Amino acid sequence: METGFLMNRIRIGIAGLAAAGAAAVVLAPAAALADVGTSSAADCKLGDVCVWSGANATGTMCAWDGDDPDWQAGAVQCKPYGFKVKSLMNHGRVGSYDQVQFYKYANYSGRVLDPLPPTAKVYNVDLEFRSHHWVDM
Numbered sequence: 001m002e003t004g005f006l007m008n009r010i011r012i013g014i015a016g017l018a019a020a021g022a023a024a025v026v027l028a029p030a031a032a033l034a035d036v037g038t039s040s041a042a043d044c045k046l047g048d049v050c051v052w053s054g055a056n057a058t059g060t061m062c063a064w065d066g067d068d069p070d071w072q073a074g075a076v077q078c079k080p081y082g083f084k085v086k087s088l089m090n091h092g093r094v095g096s097y098d099q100v101q102f103y104k105y106a107n108y109s110g111r112v113l114d115p116l117p118p119t120a121k122v123y124n125v126d127l128e129f130r131s132h133h134w135v136d137m
Helices: 002-035
Strands: 049-054 058-064 085-090 099-105 109-116 123-127 131-135
Touching: 058 085, 085 099, 109 123
Parallel strands: none
Antiparallel strands: 049 058, 049 085, 085 123, 099 109, 099 131
16 A cells, blocks of 8 residues: 555656646746837838837737728737837838838828828837728829
8 A cells, every 4th residue: 555655646747847848848938938029110011110119119918011991900910009109110112112101090090190101210109090001102
């Protein structure tokens, strides 16, 4: 009986160590992925319009190379509507349909700001947006 009891305790101990080891393996990548959503202006690719949750192109970045009528349910599931956009950049190409018009609501409603021309400059703002489209001015 004692041998069975001892073996049972060893199995429980080994199972506990295995579970702890698995938790460590699962937690390590999660901690490493904490910065995946963050970026800088250098991460905004040529041809994209980018917005950030923080000032000076910090925090979570969302980027598009086309129109999006609803940032919550559109092609890019950005959901910045949960945070105000603190900085933005139109890193689009110069030419036809190169400026970006932002809107407070879905489906291009509630125009905010003048259309943003292409530039490598980051603009700090404190506004809520939910849709945008590229325009020709």
